[in-house]
Amino acid sequence: MENIIESENYKIQKPEHWASKIDDNQLIEYIKESDFSNKQVDEGRDFCYFLDKIYYTSDTENSEYACVAYTLNEPSNLESASVKDVIVEENETFIIHRISVLRDGVLIDKIPDTKIKVLDNENQSEGGVLSSTKKINITIKDLRLYDILIAEDSRVKVFTDRDFLRKEYLKYVYVTPSTYWAYGNYKFTFINDRKATIAYKKTFYRDEAGNVLEPEINYLKKGERFVIEKENYINSFDINREIAPYIDFATDSNWTDLSNYISPLYDEIYSNASLKEFAPKLVEKLDAISDKDEQLRFAVEYVQNHVNYIFNADEMNGHKPQEPAITYENKQGDCKAKSVLLKVVLDYINIDSSVVLVNFNSDHYIKHYLPSLLTFNHVIVKINYKDETYFIDATARDEFGLIEYRCYIYFMHYLEVKPNQQLQIRQPHRFSYYGINEKVDFNAQNNEGHLKLTTTYKGNRANYMRKYFKNTNKREIIDSWNNFLFYTLNYSSDRNGTDLRTVFKDASIEIVSDDKTLNEFTIQYNSSIENPYFTDDQKNRFLMYFDRNVVKNNARDFMHTDVPFWHNFDNEKYEINLHTDQKIDTEEKFTRQESAINNPYFDYTSRKKVTKNSASIFVDFKPLVNLEIPAADFEKFRTDHHTIADSNFGIGIDIIEQGLLNLIKFNFKKRLK
Template sequence: MDNQIQVEQYKIQKPEEWAGNIGDEEIINRIKDSEFARRQIDEGRDYCYFLDKKYYTSNTENSEYVCMAYTLNEPGNLERASVSDVIVEENEIYQIHRISVLRDGVLIDKIPDTKIKVLDSENQSSGGVLSSNKKINITIKDLRLYDVLILEDSRIKEFTDRDFLRKEFSKYVWVSPDNYWAYGSFKFTFINERDQTIAYKKTFFRDEQGNVLEPEVNHLKKGDRFVIEEQNYINPVDSGREIFPYVDFATESNWKDLSNYVVPIYEEVFNKASLKDFAPNLIEKLDAITDQDEKLRFAIEYVQNHIYYIFNADEMNGHKPQEPSVTYENKQGDCKAKSVLLKVILDYIGVEASVVLVNFNTDYYIKYYLPSLLSFNHVVVKVNYKGQEYFIDATIRDEFGLIENRGFMYFMHYLEVKKDQELQVRKPYKYPYFCIDEKVDFIAQGNTGKLTLSTTYKGNRANAMRRYFKSTNKREIIDSWNSFLFYALNYSGDRNGTDVRNVFKDAAIDVVSDDKRLNEVKVQYSASVENPYFVDPQKNRFLMYFDRNVVKASARDFMHKDLPFWHNFDSEKYEINLHTDHKIDTEEKYTVQESTIANPYFDYKSRKKVNKNGASVYIEYNPLINIEIPQSEFEQFRNDHHIVADSNFGLGIDIIEPGLMNRLKFSFKKKFK
């Protein structure tokens, strides 16, 4: 181990001083069978004899050390251990300290049996994702079932000038381990060697009864350590219904100071050059548009569609954006660059706009995290226009419409790049339009049904439908509609297993109009159906159309102790018309049933019109979205969705069969029902 093999991305060497040094005898002594170990192994659980993890941070580096010993008792685990990949960032070095196995009580060094390859990790570069990350592929020969594998390694990330934010601020989140594993010994240590104080916050830890404890905040001065240590440990978290306990470490600060730190960085590039100086051709096009709504639309779509999105993973580690003149000249940039350019253009046309920092991936947790600029991973533009607040993601392509008709972005927390800002929470939102507005006509005559769906999509739905029709084969689109209708018409109940192409004859679908100003796509589907009625086992016939998309299964099935329900459904409107050349039961309960729901989080209304040969239902669903529903209000919310699911999401009509005996049978059935 004294001989160092140095390659740019990895080294084989002893651990750094801060990580400590563990000898072979100590390793062997720590791999001892116990009653707890035998019980876990007998149950088929993968067992880790010990896991010792350390995270070290200073003003020049962030580093992580791990030493662990675990069983290879399962073939799948053996395969994963034999070939593994480690991704390292720019200027990050992977240090291998030990690869050994304990076999029949003997410790065997496996480094001579290890082959290491360094590969580029640029498999997404054609999509605009640039990264100088490297993939270190590690192959270990002759690992055997029932070996105990010992791995000891570190990742050392030294900061460059580009990592100015990481030099200034620390951010690390320790999450309690996966409850699949059992640990004889588990230890985590956070080491602060920064000049600044680091705060840490313990969140979603529980008492012995499983109740969540109040978050606990403490501080680490330079040289201090935080330690979590457990013996004979299996994480008790109910992973399906509970959030794993975690500890958030961040350089002590507050949102106001952080906003004031980042504002000068952005103001410097805002003030570098005016739009008139570097984009005279763009200004000429903007000035030629007299309608302000259209001018705003042109500005947004220009940056989204004419400036190529480059995600540079290394540069995203900081918050220094590219100058707008460079972005315009090169016609490419990351989210910061595109957002800054869009703001500069909006400033020119007199539309109030600001850059905001967000993190869609961990949005829910930001309210629990300690204040840190490193909690954000994306930049968007906030626009105030005609008294309304909008958020525009400049990196999205193929979005259309005047600003009030554009797609809606779901997230809750953001930090605005302005002086003296606090973390802000977006207001809940109601769509000013129906995302789906659909009319269904199903006319049954004789033994044939004529089915027509006319659907208007707006906002996100319109953008998605354009992409879908552009990228999908027409036959596949028709099959998708057919499959949906097979269930909507309840044919799955009496002809399951039938090829849907044999049920829906002459099926056709087309985009009949696409208004990009209104961001409105209209689609029409038509087909003929032989044997249009659903027939139950008693040979009763029905026409049925129930759109299961209206039933929000995620709301009805939601079960979580810690997470509130995130409400983000689309507004919907349906008109369903069923007509037959037979008489129908005009008093059947579910045929005439209507509903009105006025929940704080959604309004739902279904209204019916019934005549002797058919019926219509008119459904409107208007949700209040981009909001978390408190647990104290969730059960009523769930119950109201159960009401929707109780035959209020479509229409069914019962056929009265012709003939005197059938009418008498029907009358008798109604009387004694």
């Protein structure tokens, strides 16, 4: 082996006392061909002869052990086996017990052919992300196709004082293995060596008919273990429509006890914080603002924009926040520090607030998990103001507006950092404003069109569009709008492949206004278009405008059986006006078609106005958001979105061509309808 000096991040030694003891003869005995293994190889897949996984937890460490033997019949698997990276945390050690191959029936030790490098796993410090994790790069020379690779290793995480929460509580989620692999023998063992009882909950397991079974909760006392063992095993869940079965292991507790454990850590910080003492200049600025709405806005934007967000991965493993005086003085802190500072500022201006724990990435699963503080990975602030509840992410930047117009954060579950709390679920939400309010005027005169779009974005949309216009090249923005309109006007059907800049001549887009108090951002697009009509294969001409962004295809196409559809659309309002100097068919079905949908989860109307030379549509969409659509309601929800997609999201007008023959042709076509 090239690296003979071991690092503190990895070792080469025998397994710990709690791990499996497997000698070479046993290894060879385990690696036997069978009808099951031959079938997998014949189908062109690699095969895992055995996988033995163990998770061990005590009051001083969390550790994982694995021993695996699998074929290297596929070049991609050979490549990934030859070079791999292992990420270890602070005070975590990767221990290699065995690296071998079985080649032509002979067991060969590959540790002498193994090169190990320890690298800093760091590439985001310039963005304020700090981590003391290490990357262990393992390269094995001379692995060959059709070898059988045997790897036996462990990861041992010894707790430090910083890991006080991990010492007190365990959280581990066991997920059933990849559907790619077939296993001759598969074994998973969980060993509880803690003083506290560990609860475990089996979730999304299925019966033989594929129906989800009711969750099953059991308990492990100190010294007890949970074991899964299977032979000739393939995990068969539908990866595209089902959640992989998993088992949630957590120290047996409840939300009330957990909130009572965590809240004193924050109360101690609040009790020692005096904004007047550590931030007199900030207090002076706050006192100078007489309007309460503006005072609240200033407080939020000060913490968001004037205090740098530093994500320290190691600090996030614990839950004790930084003193707000330090955060203010250093002008930096993680989500806990910034949230605590914001709460202290809000306390000073007598606005009710609290710190809450969330996990946006795993929000859907929180209701299925056992109670655990380690479920959460982020801290934000809950504000109660004028009989409304708002949630503010103190780590956000470039967000504007009074509290009711600021960024709306989508999530359902949170734990408030107060005594005697339960896991809370947010109520569904209706916006009081339109995220998009757009007026379109498309005028066609003398076979030339002029197109004008005036769009006002508000709330989340305003924040996003403001950043987009700030950070994107003007030409790129115009090209993006041109591309959108190329499909909206249906030009993709009669002039596909044409350079969009020749279609939309003199296209321009400008910011009309930017109201950072109301968080409204208004833009205007203008363009001239030669031959503004879409012409079909029969030489019929149409003026069309169908904005496909109005159609929510993710609602129409949603097929998951275990995860309900997450409803998070904006209020939208559109006025689309089409004008021409040509005669139009004022009775055409789709020109006149209107809709009115009153679904429990959204209201949608499209109203029309038709004259002899013009047609307009007025679209109004108001959803109930921040909720999961129950399975029993979803098909009606989907059908109503199909109704929107059936020509109710835009408008088209048919041109009646001049001349007697064209009039006869038009009347004949009308009789056939």
